[in-house]
Amino acid sequence: MPTYRIAPSILSADFARLGEEVRNVVAAGADFIHFDVMDNHYVPNLTIGPLVCEAIRPHVQVPIDVHLMVKPVDRIIPDFARAGANLITFHPEASEHIDRSLQLIRDNGCKSGLVFNPGTPLHYLDHVMDKVDMVLIMSVNPGFGGQSFIPEALKKIAEVRRRIDESGRDILLEVDGGIKVENIAAAAAAGADTFVAGSAIFGKPDYKAVIDAMRAELAKV
């Protein structure tokens, strides 16, 4: 069985109690904290920046997985690295120079990755597989939590799994958007190994019950 990771998205957490929320979700079994950065430019919503990443950093030992939904990309990367991010992903069409942005993330001591919206073609992976530690497939259009999973994403996950296996490299394949207990197994069967879930976890009173139920579904794949 692959190593599966659950990455709760704090987009759906109670921001008035964020420290407690991230501690609780890690105690409930989260492997990563997924940190959604939206700029009201690349996506039509505005969320959180390096200051909040720095604030939650002492509360959790697990990696903080920063998903940049921002344009431009490069100038915010060092700030997130300093704020304690472990993994930084960005949307290739939001970067002027994809190879440079990936290298910049690594030069700042973080793992790097590319994110693909439902309508973004995978050719952006061509020629940069050796600079990618994660590929994130969006199964909703970015900008908001609580949307429904777009089934077409499964085909894309399968294609990325094929490319990762062909590369022979250790690259995480994350899926984000509308992931729930009911569909996590389908995403895993398609080839995903890392699962972002916001509303499915933070929207429920018992985080551990949801994460345990997700792991039980993954164990059947």
Ligand SMILES: O=C(CO)[C@H](O)[C@H](O)COP(=O)(O)O
């Ligand atoms: O990146 C995102 C939206 O742009 C969120 O991470 C994602 O949508 C998670 O929320 P949910 O699990 O509620 O769909």
